[in-house]
Amino acid sequence: MSHDFAQFQEAFFEEAAEHLAVVEEGLLELEQHPEDVDLLNKIFRSAHSIKGTAGMFGFNAVAQFTHKMETLLDLLRNRQKSVSPSIADLLLKATDCLKTLIQATKTGAAIDDETVHRLAGELASASAPDSQASIIDVNRKVAQSVSAENGGGDRTYVITWTPPEWLFQRGLDPLQTFKELKSIGVLTGITLDMSRLPDLDCIDPEKCYLSWTMQLTTGKNLKVIESIFEFIREDNTLSIEPVKAVGKEEYAQAAISGGNETPKQLGQILVEGGLVSPGELDRALGQQKRVGEILIEQKVVTQQQVEQALQKQRQQESVAQAKKTDATSIRVDTAKIDKLINLVGELVITQSMLSDLGCRFEMRQLPVLLERMVELERNTREIQERVMSIRMLPIGTAFARFPRLVRDLAAKTGKKIQLILSGEETELDKTVIESIGDPLTHLVRNSADHGLEPPEERLDNNKQEVGTIRLNAFHEGGNICITVEDDGRGLNRDKILAKGIKQGLISESDNLTDEQIYSLIFKPGFSTAEKVSDLSGRGVGMDVVKRNIEALGGTIGIKTVFGKGTTFTLKLPLTLAIIDGMTVRVGKETYIVPLLSILESIQPKAESIKTVVGKGELMNVRSTYIPIVRLYEVFASEPQYTDPKEAILLILETEGERVAVMVDEILGQQQVVIKSMEQNFHKVEGIAGATILGDGRVGFIVDVRGVLEIARHGSPVTA
Amino acid sequence: MSGAVTDKEFKNLSRHAAPQPDGGQFLTFSLGEELYGVDILRVQEIKGYTVVTKIPNTPPHIKGVLNLRGTIVPIVELRTKFGMPTIDYTAFTVIIVVVVQDKVMGLVVDAVSDVLDIEKKDIQSAPDFGNKVDVTFLNGIGKSGDKLVSLLDIDRLLLDSTGKDSSKDVPVSATA
Secondary structure: OOHHHHHHHHHHHHHHHHHHHHHHHHHHHHHHOOOOHHHHHHHHHHHHHHHHHHHHOOOHHHHHHHHHHHHHHHHHHOOOOOOOHHHHHHHHHHHHHHHHHHHHHHHOOOOOHHHHHHHHHHHHHHOOOOOOOOHHHHHHHHHHOOOOOOOOOEEEEEEEEEOOHHHOOOOOOHHHHHHHHHHHEEEEEEEEEOOOOOOHHHOOOOOOOOEEEEEEEEOOOHHHHHHHOHHHOOOOEEEEEEEEEEOHHHHHHHHHHHOOOOOOOHHHHHHHOOOOOHHHHHHHHHHOOOHHHHHHHOOOOOHHHHHHHHHHHHHHHHHHHHHHOOOOOOOOOHHHHHHHHHHHHHHHHHHHHHHHHHHOOOHHHHHHHHHHHHHHHHHHHHHHHHHHHHOEEEOHHHHOOHHHHHHHHHHHHOOOEEEEEEOOOOEEEHHHHHHHHHHHHHHHHHHHHHHOOOHHHHHHOOOOOOEEEEEEEEEEOOEEEEEEEEOOOOOOHHHHHHHHHHOOOOOOOOOOOHHHHHHHHHOOOOOOOHHHHHHOOOOOOHHHHHHHHHHOOOEEEEEEEOOOEEEEEEEEEOOOOEEEEEEEEEOOEEEEEEHHHEEEEEOOOHHHEEEEOOOEEEEEEOOEEEEEEEHHHHOOOOOOOOOOOOOEEEEEEEOOEEEEEEEOEEEEEEEEEOEOOOOOOOOOOOEEEEEEOOOOOEEEEEOHHHHHHHHHHOOOOOO | OOOOOOHHHHHHHHHOOOOOOOOEEEEEEEEOOEEEEEEHHHEEEEEEOOOOEOOOOOOOOEEEEEEEOOEEEEEEEHHHHOOOOOOOOOOOOEEEEEEEOOEEEEEEEOEEEEEEEEOHHHEEOOOOOOOOOOOOOEEEEEEEOOEEEEEEOHHHHHHHHHOOOHHHHOOOOOOO
16 A cells, blocks of 8 residues: 555544544433434534545445444434434444444454444344334335335336546546445446447556446435435436336345345345344344354364464454554644744744854844844744644543543443533643543542442432532643542541551551541552442552553642542643753752752751661751752762752652752753653663753753662662 | 563573674774674764763663764763773774664774675684673674674674663673
């Protein structure tokens, strides 16, 4: 496949994802407002777009499946069926299935045929009329989708079509047209007219010399058929002549005898003959044994061998998947690009003014030079900001999955939940959005599953029957905050405390703040204890959530009132590529400490430093004792000062813990571009990444947590 | 991450002797009196020695990292890596930047010597000195006139120096 084509495909997948989101969102809303025709139309349009483009790219599995969804949607919007909870549920399931189908098409992974078949069958049976209908009726409805204006009777049309000669030159494929015709009815008696075909040496391969005659039996009206030829209407020689109305029996007869071009599959003939319904056929197909099972039964191969082969298949799939999912793209508001182009234009002008000045520079022009330099700086900074903003997307894309999630959770747990989203327009980096999805899902699931009480319990406690989960995103300083809030039962402080003591994480004598106690639920292993997760609710895999958030350079905090609810607050950097840092010096080395973790910096007085057991140093910061970590010891470098009185202590906070890190000097605050150490090297303990300093040298960004670990347990590699 | 070597791949590399290199062009450089060669196709560039930033808590043969037009490149001092005595850097001291499996790394060597054509018939497998001398980083000995060129197995050398697991598995300086 040519590269260009792959590019279009990429665009298709993106577009399909957007349409899928519209469909899903719409379906969720439809559950609340089943009478909303506009909504149905919107859903239908999106589904139709997916079908259309999928067909154009030859993704037939996707197109066919979407077609089935469309059929049902069409019935709904034409008021031939009404939206019932079961239909909405089915359509949602079908959307999920379509999602995986498209994903599978993208990555080349195998398709779960069973589910696709089953859902396709269900969709088909749901598309049957509401009344108890005979099997043949079901069948006809499936074939014709919507009954036509002539009382549901099928009509047969003779279509004579001579496509224009330029058909191929415009990239159109007559086969596609036939497929579409087939999708609205039964296409029979196709004859090809080759009379216009010139001698072999006169053939222009880019021209179409063929014409066709065929019969189409369909319930659709003439307009629908004509619309299939819409793309190629001009220069077309097309005649569509109705023959006669056919009765049901004739129709069935035609279906059985009709397909004289290609032999039909048994199931298809049975369905078309009205002897079985598509649903029944699919169920029967579903019961078919897999090749592996049959071979095992015949004792040709052992179970183990089949499993090995399956595993191999899966491996190959996952390899194929890994290969194909690498490329990602981003859709950007053109206004952003325009602004950027303007800025680059300005930059070019500034640059030419500067070089002009440089060519014949005299000392008296120095003020002009400085002025130009200021301009250059402004340009550069603005371009940097704009370029960063290209990666910024509204967080709404990450929030979009939650209405569905909460709906499903409510159904599963039997609770009544309303979800309130706010701040969806808050922008943050694409990579952050992508990585924030899973932790957020976990938190929302926890809130719905454990945080909120069942309706009866809520009523007993004088609460509204419907529990509320609130997701909110907003900017705060240079960071973004996301809160997940519920009005459920809240955390039980005493239970957590007891559990913590039992697990040996804390001792009874520890005088812990509430915050420290609640943060226990982030300890690995703590969560698995069934008592805590049952009674106080939180915890399954919270350590993973915390780790993921911290991997993004963020923090997570809890506020909870027993019986009233819990709020989780995530604080994240806007982007992963640039952080605000404090440059500090230790001996000759320069390090960058993330500003987010710095609370304050102090030049200590002698009396505020105490030792424990002769060695462990503590510093008194407003009557709290904070352990001191000497950065030069952790990084095994040569410091200028070894006496804390001469040095500077940075009070840092990590995971609710405070530590005073000793450095020689603070150089200043600046934004730094994070460079990966892992790209060419590997992760280094205590270092979060590297950056290029003003003088072109490399400086390291301090990983506060890592530094603390090294200080406690000694350096991982002996220098 | 792209270019990362899995444990399995690494074990394969360690278990099997590296395949003898085909003939071709080799960039040769000197460490003291000895002459070494790397496959010229692996060499990205040669640059004069500049000050590097020391990485905390890494083995001594990792000199540090360098900013190579915005990329962070680890620099390995081959003398230390091979357990040879260190010398002061001179105007001839260079960094040879090599690329292996998407990873970029710099080698500090005494001086660049020449680009030599060595045919396959002039390459013999690395000698076995038993435990006395570690030759796992060589995949052959090349002859060019009366010169003897130790051909470096750049993959092993690089993976061994920058792969995290290997720094523990393999002794840093096995030669005495």
